[in-house]
Amino acid sequence: MTEPAAPAEDAVTAAAAVAGTATTAEVLAANPLRDPRDKRLPRVAGPCVMVLFGVTGDLAKRKLLPAIYDLGNRGLLPPGFSLVGFARRDWKDQDFAQLTHDAVKAHARTPFREEVWKQLREGIHFVPGEFSDDGAFDALAMALAEIDETRGTGGNYAFYLSVPPRFFPVVVEQLKRTGLADAPEGSWRRVVIEKPFGHDLRSAHELNEITTSAFPESSIFRIDHYLGKETVQNIMALRFANNLYEPIWNRGYVDHVQITMAEDIGIGGRAGYYDGIGAARDVIQNHLLQLLALVGMEDPTSFDASALRREKEKVLKAVRLPANLGLNTARGQYAAGWQGGEKVVGYLEEEGISSDSTTETYAAIKLEIANRRWAGVPFYLRTGKRLGRRVTEVAVVFQRAPHLPFSKDDTEILGQNALVIRVQPDEGITVRFGSKVPGTAMEVRDVSMDFAYGESFLESSPEAYERLLLDVMIGDPPLFPHQREVELSWKILDPIEEFWATQGQPEPYEAGSWGPPSADAMMARDGRVWRRL
Amino acid sequence: MTTFMLSDTTAGKISAQFTHLRHQMGAPAIGMVLTLVVVSEERHQYDALRAATDAAREHPSRIIVVISREADEPIRLDAELRIGESTPGEVVVLRLYGELTQHADSVVSPLLLPDTPVVVWWPGAAPDAPAKDAIGALAQRRITDATGFDHSGVKSLVTRAKGYTPGDTDLAWARLTPWRSLLAAAFDQPVGKVRKGLVEASPGNPSAPLLAAWLSERLGAPIKVADSAGPGLTAVRLQLGEGELAVTRTDSRLATLSRPGQPDRNVALARRQTSELMAEEMRRLDSDEIYEAAVKRFARTYKG
Numbered sequence: 030m031t032e033p034a035a036p037a038e039d040a041v042t043a044a045a046a047v048a049g050t051a052t053t054a055e056v057l058a059a060n061p062l063r064d065p066r067d068k069r070l071p072r073v074a075g076p077c078v079m080v081l082f083g084v085t086g087d088l089a090k091r092k093l094l095p096a097i098y099d100l101g102n103r104g105l106l107p108p109g110f111s112l113v114g115f116a117r118r119d120w121k122d123q124d125f126a127q128l129t130h131d132a133v134k135a136h137a138r139t140p141f142r143e144e145v146w147k148q149l150r151e152g153i154h155f156v157p158g159e160f161s162d163d164g165a166f167d168a169l170a171m172a173l174a175e176i177d178e179t180r181g182t183g184g185n186y187a188f189y190l191s192v193p194p195r196f197f198p199v200v201v202e203q204l205k206r207t208g209l210a211d212a213p214e215g216s217w218r219r220v221v222i223e224k225p226f227g228h229d230l231r232s233a234h235e236l237n238e239i240t241t242s243a244f245p246e247s248s249i250f251r252i253d254h255y256l257g258k259e260t261v262q263n264i265m266a267l268r269f270a271n272n273l274y275e276p277i278w279n280r281g282y283v284d285h286v287q288i289t290m291a292e293d294i295g296i297g298g299r300a301g302y303y304d305g306i307g308a309a310r311d312v313i314q315n316h317l318l319q320l321l322a323l324v325g326m327e328d329p330t331s332f333d334a335s336a337l338r339r340e341k342e343k344v345l346k347a348v349r350l351p352a353n354l355g356l357n358t359a360r361g362q363y364a365a366g367w368q369g370g371e372k373v374v375g376y377l378e379e380e381g382i383s384s385d386s387t388t389e390t391y392a393a394i395k396l397e398i399a400n401r402r403w404a405g406v407p408f409y410l411r412t413g414k415r416l417g418r419r420v421t422e423v424a425v426v427f428q429r430a431p432h433l434p435f436s437k438d439d440t441e442i443l444g445q446n447a448l449v450i451r452v453q454p455d456e457g458i459t460v461r462f463g464s465k466v467p468g469t470a471m472e473v474r475d476v477s478m479d480f481a482y483g484e485s486f487l488e489s490s491p492e493a494y495e496r497l498l499l500d501v502m503i504g505d506p507p508l509f510p511h512q513r514e515v516e517l518s519w520k521i522l523d524p525i526e527e528f529w530a531t532q533g534q535p536e537p538y539e540a541g542s543w544g545p546p547s548a549d550a551m552m553a554r555d556g557r558v559w560r561r562l
Numbered sequence: 563m564t565t566f567m568l569s570d571t572t573a574g575k576i577s578a579q580f581t582h583l584r585h586q587m588g589a590p591a592i593g594m595v596l597t598l599v600v601v602s603e604e605r606h607q608y609d610a611l612r613a614a615t616d617a618a619r620e621h622p623s624r625i626i627v628v629i630s631r632e633a634d635e636p637i638r639l640d641a642e643l644r645i646g647e648s649t650p651g652e653v654v655v656l657r658l659y660g661e662l663t664q665h666a667d668s669v670v671s672p673l674l675l676p677d678t679p680v681v682v683w684w685p686g687a688a689p690d691a692p693a694k695d696a697i698g699a700l701a702q703r704r705i706t707d708a709t710g711f712d713h714s715g716v717k718s719l720v721t722r723a724k725g726y727t728p729g730d731t732d733l734a735w736a737r738l739t740p741w742r743s744l745l746a747a748a749f750d751q752p753v754g755k756v757r758k759g760l761v762e763a764s765p766g767n768p769s770a771p772l773l774a775a776w777l778s779e780r781l782g783a784p785i786k787v788a789d790s791a792g793p794g795l796t797a798v799r800l801q802l803g804e805g806e807l808a809v810t811r812t813d814s815r816l817a818t819l820s821r822p823g824q825p826d827r828n829v830a831l832a833r834r835q836t837s838e839l840m841a842e843e844m845r846r847l848d849s850d851e852i853y854e855a856a857v858k859r860f861a862r863t864y865k866g
Contacts, residue, residue, distance in 0.1 A: 061780045062746040067852040069739045069842065073747045101830060104740050107747055108819045108827040144815040145830040181824040183751070480593040 074502030076107045076182045077217075078152075078173060082160075082200060083191035084114040084125060087298075088223070092254075093191065094129045095136040096494035101149050102139040103491070105499055109180040111152035115169060117159050125155035138492055152180060160196055166203040173209065184216035187501050191223060193302070194236060201243045210243040221250045221501055224315050228306060229526065230519035237512050246512060250501045255316045255421075256508045257493030257500075260456040264323045264423070265332070267450070267458065274448070275328075277427070279402045284445060286324060286408045287424040287560055288317050290452075291416040293368060295540075296390070300381030309360075309392040309522060309529075312412040318345065318518045319510060320423055320452070321408055325398050334506040338514065345517040347400045354528040356554060360535040361391035361545030363415040368541035373415065375540065389535040390414045393548040394525060395555075407555065411548065415540040420562045421452040439471045447560075457481035566643040573672040576641050576654060583645050584652075593622060594651045596679040596844065599670055600627045601697055603686050606710070609836070610685040611653065616837030618651050621844045624675050627655040628697065630663040637662050639669060667696035674700065679847050683840065686710040688718075691725030703847050705840075707733040708768035715768035716864075723861030728849035734768040735853045736839040740831050741773060741795060744809060748819060753807055759785040759800040764792025773798065775860035776852070794833055 063070065079097070083089060100106050114125040129149070134141060156172050158165020177184055186209065190200060201220075204210040212218040220240065227233030240249055255261055268274060277283070290312050296303045303311065322341040329336040351357035364375040377384050391413035398408065427446040440463070449459040458480045466472040500508055529535075536545040543559065552558055564583055568575060598618070602610050607629055614625050637660035644653040654673065658666055674680055682692070682701040689695040692704040706722060708715040715734065722732055759777060763770035773795065774785040781800075790796040797810040805822030809831075817831035 059752055060746065060749045061782075062742070062749045062777075064780075064852060067742075068846050068848075069736070069850070069852075070743050070746055073743060073750075075747075075750050104743055104830070107750075108744070108829045142815075142830065142832060144832060147816060148828050148830045151828060179825050180827065 071103070071105055072499065072503055072505075073105050074107050074110070074499060075185060076109045076180075077185035077187060077502050078111045078113055078176055078180075078182045079498075079502070080113045080115060080169070080173070080186055080188045081191060082115050082189065082196075084116045084128065084155075085118065086191050088191050090128070090132040091136050092492070092494045093189065093498070094132040095138070096492055096498055098129075098133040098137045098145065098149060099139045099492065099495050100499055102137075102142060102145045103495075106148070107502075109152065109182055110149075111154065111176045111180050111182055112149070113169070113172065113176070114153075114155045115158065115165075116155075118157055120155050120157055122153060122155050126150055126153045129153060152176075160192075160199045160203065163203070163206070166207045166209075170207040170209055184213055185218075187219045187221060189221040189501075194225060194227070197222070197236060198239050201239050205243040212248075217248070217504065218244065219248045219250060219501055219504070220244045221252060223252050225306065225310065226251060226315070226515045227519065228310055229523050230516060233512075233515050233519050237515075241512075247506070249512070250497075250506065250509045251512075251515065252494075252497055253315050253319055253510055254493040254497065255452070256319060256510070257495075257497040258452060258456070259491075260450060260452050260458075261320070261323065262508075263458075264320075264450055268324075269328050278425075280404055280406045282427055283403075283406050284426050284428045285406055285555075285557060286321075287426065288320050288324070288408065288410045288422075289424070289560070289562065290316060290412040290421040291419060291543075291562060292412075292414045293416060293419045295363065295373060295415050296376070296379055296382075300379060304382050304386055304388050307360075307389045307392065308412050308414065309389065309394070309526065313392060313394065313410055314518045314522050315510075315515075316421075317410045317412060318348075318521065319514075321345075321348075321396070321410065322514070324423055324425070324450075325403060325408070327402070332507060334509075334511075337507050338511045342511070342513055342517060344398060344400075345514060345521070347398045347403075348517075348521050349397045349399045350521065350524055351395050351397070354525060355532075357395040357551060358525055358528070359391070359393040359545060359548035359551050360389035360529055360532070361413065361538040361548065362386075362388070362535040363390050363413075363540045364537040366415075366540035366542065368415055369418070373540045375537070376415075385534075387534055389529065391416075391535070391538060391544045391548070393544065393551060395551065396521070409552070409557075409559075411544065411559070413538075413544050417541060417543055418562065419454060422562070423450040423452065424448070424560050425450075426557075426560075435471060435473060440473045442475075443473050444475045449560075455481065564644070564646050566645075568641040568643070570638050571641050572639065573669050576643065576673060579643055580645070580652060580654070583643065587646065594624055594675055594678070595621055596623050596681055596847075597674045598623045598625045598844070599674075599680065599682045599697060599701065600625065601666075601682060601684050601688075602627060602629055604629055604631070606685045607655070610683070611655070613685075613836035613840055614683070615653065616835075617840035617844060620841045623651045623844075624673070625651065625653045626670055626673055627653070628666050628670060629655065629657045630666065631657050631659050633660065633663045635659040665696075667700065670697055671700060679703070681705065681844060681847070683707075683843075684710065685836075689725075690721050691727070692730055693725070693727035702729055703843065704730050705733060705843050706730070709734060711768075713766060716766060716771055719768055719772065719857055720861045720864050723857045726854055726857065728854070731843060731850050731853055732768075732772075732857070733836070733839050733843070735772055735850070735856070736842050737769045737834065738773050738776070738795075739842060740834070741798065741809070742776065744817065744819065744829055744831060745777075745798065748807060748809070748821065753800075753821065754803050756781045756783045756807075757801045757803070758783050759798065760788055761785060761795070762788050762790040762797040762799070763795045765789045767792070767794060770795060771860050771864075772856050775863070776856040779855050779859050 156169045227236045326340040326344045329340045362376045393411035396408045425448045443463045447461040451457045460478045463473045464476040538545040640657040642655040680701040681703040683705040688706040692698040698704045708718045711718040761770050761774040770787045774787050778785040793814045800807045807821045811817035815832045820826040
């Protein structure tokens, strides 16, 4: 029989030592019931209030409110957790509760349970008002003070700005004026913002000035929901927990990398936001460059925020644009066509889009990373709307074998080996390699090997927003891009956008196809092809 | 779903049949991450297999159910293979007769997935020292269930402590995770010194003494167990310098957290399905030192 485990005091010291830089280190040290060896206990947020601006928006209804419920259902919300809605509606608490209830019923991933709803319902409040209305924000401050009193939330507030960026200045100013942005000793105030983080370097900088005027950088959480996805976090596990891939993860073996986010939908109701922004600013600047950073970075010294961000920044800093942007980028705009058996209109015929809009709905760019690991390996990034189907993936395509001891006929249709990280919708990993076709002849052809980690199990695989909202409440920042990363990404994209602005109308492509011919021509010039998705 | 029955068979024939069925279904490669062996009596088989299959949605597994039947019959091995929609992995139910019941490991061992973890679960009665059991010895993780011991669940925990080997756990412990999580969350705000405490549960509930042992281990205060009307665990009361920190739950769904100087708050705290407990068990396959400390402390203080 072994000795009983270390007494509580030792464990607490161990907890503090292991927690290291974690923001919850003090909590751990003070809490005798926590122990880093106790892996069953989930990370639960401390008592807090989430204040949601923009409660009637699509994102709130489809993602945020259901994610909050799901967190509650998994037992990850703290006792007393409260949710405050703020919007320009003449509503009472129960109206907002009804909206939340409907959103949860329609979109939550976990089953509806009455007791979880009851817990959540008790903490739901609504404050009506305009963003410009001082009185409404005074009312919000009073409501929050009252919630601290009745629910024991201890002055910890997270403000989620699910509103268009043009409202940021006024909301942030109001939070500053009412003192809601200043955390009293022993509590915290955090602000959560969604993309777009500006539309170019300058506007991103201005936006940041506004936010940092009220909140310190460490309290600003920029949500890129891709980083909350299991497979995206798995990129780090795949690369840094294995010895199998890292030796070949460089210019010696990799031919090129393709990072794709294809959507089958059009712009839907987002005309007002999308027109003038376009595919590159909407998707490449944030999601695709973040994926590039995770795939291309060196191993971080640890997985805490500063170490991880440092490596991502290094790789973003090393990104080089091609000399000739005309030949190495492509942009397109979807025209009418057939998408998945439905007849759909072209971008210029969409409601709310002017018939001479030059906004691109497809963008492809070629980038290089100027460092020892990647020099000479192109990274092709592409995204588009109204493409054949919805898929996001990172494909690392390897060089051909230096010598094939087979006859040319035997390997005629053998492609290149590839490792594909499938981000959505079917999360997993695929390896493509050559295999002999059974039979008497030596015929070698490509086959795929798939791995998917139980993502079909709804209860278990948390939605990206769940993970990120929990991280905000816990104060754990590694999965949120830093302002420096945002600005570095704009530095990459700005010259391309400026070049495109001089090029007039984007090339049309038929809805349901895989983009404009110029994108294929761009690959063909390099002797490569896009992966068929 | 394809079900296939093999009577009077061998492990080799079962393996061959699995390969055949997978090829026939056109899915020869499945990313299974572990083998789950369920050692069960016939009466527990249906529920256990259901829970295991549900848990396999999170952890794609080959599930091997081992049922020992009449030992005085002639030696025979019957197998029921299931593959397809009910689970992302594969299921085989083995029924052993005669002297073979003493040598179940000889059937199980060749059916394990190569080079991946093995988990053994006894939904009912379990050997005194799971790690020394012939099948238990094949596994990294050995899961017992004190509530499977009908009326002697609490006492079985003493046996668990005596026979403990790293890698052992008990579902009575997994059932406590939401309670422990809530209590830990309550202690995230400083509460000061706990003087003594009480865990209330329906009589004979094996989770209650484990919770009490864990609390006294961590808090350094005496924690007693008292009977209540149930269902399951109904309350934890901790006596502080002034006032009481309490979590009470009477309907097995919604709990109330009360602490001095603060309003009472309701928290969802539903009893969980066995499949959820199993999914939690399979998430971490390393040894559970906190459980070890709790079960051993309980055994030291048990006066049955």
